[in-house]
Amino acid sequence: MSKPEITQAMIEAYDEYTHLTLDRRGFMQKLTALAGSGAAAAAIMPMLAANQANAAMVEEADARLDVSDVTYPGAAGEMKGYLAIPKDAAAKLPAVIVIHENRGLNPHIRDVARRMALEGFVALAPDFLSPNGGTPANEDEARAMFQSLDMANATANGEATRAFLAGHEKTNGKVGAIGFCWGGGMVNRMAVASPELAAGVAYYGSQVAADQVPSIKAPLMLHYAGLDERINAGIDAYKAALDANGKTYELHMYDGVNHAFNNDTSSARYDKAAADLAWSRTVEFLKKNLA
DSSP states (O other): OOOOOOOHHHHHHHHHHHHSSOOHHHHHHHHHHHHSSHHHHHHHHHHHSOOTTSOOSSOTTOTTEEEEEEEEEOSSSEEEEEEEEETTOSSOEEEEEEEOOTTOSOHHHHHHHHHHHHTTOEEEEEETTGGGTSOOSOHHHHHHHHHTOOHHHHHHHHHHHHHHHHTOTTEEEEEEEEEETHHHHHHHHHHHHOTTOOEEEEESOOOOOGGGGGGOOSOEEEEEETTOHHHHTTHHHHHHHHHHTTOOEEEEEETTOOTTTTOTTOTTTOOHHHHHHHHHHHHHHHHHHHO
8 A cells, every 4th residue: 555645735734733723523524535535534644643652863761861850940830841961061051941832741842852952951841731730641632731821821931940940050040942833932932021031942933922022132043934824924023023123033944844844753744854954053053142
């Protein structure tokens, strides 16, 4: 049996399901119509979805790292997260908050935190669903929890995470943030709300309103996917506001790739060339601004 063909329309339907108002039943009906049969849709669905069983880029037991689940003070109540620290560092290190997608703190984001730690940072991936009991194993449940998440409180928990890392004994006090999808939007929100944030990198994240841009202090790096019409609709207004207010930022557009192109657990949307280029730019940017 030949491998099912994934079309752009299927990817866009999946994006609608994961981010907007299409429920699972409606999505499967749409996918079935696009695929031509229920059997074809069933075969394609796992290729569109993130598969946490895929091998990690950095193993959890990597001998170069100290990793642990941690609890620390949030804005109101406890926050939980995953901390990755390079072993045997000769000096205190800059720190990076690794902010998850709208699936919560899952194995993929833990892997990204380990990757960031191997670049020479103390990396902390917070679970922004901590106030709601933490990230569930079921992705559909996790996505649903984001619909009721208090975004003002979540942003305050982002600042609490920054403060925790700034005071950590292994860090130099300088903290940046990197986020993907929902997390990219949170990076933009944190840039507004956290004047001490030293750098922010937003991957295909929703933009803040133009009237909030004057509050941004951190230099920003903004990565966008060329085929991501939903998020890209806000770029022009955001760019105009950043320019009008003299903000420091870099904007990179990756043509021909989809939202979530960095997520290597989603075979349909992952683009290695774009992901590698964005990662190299990100690491260079963070090292420059957090030194």
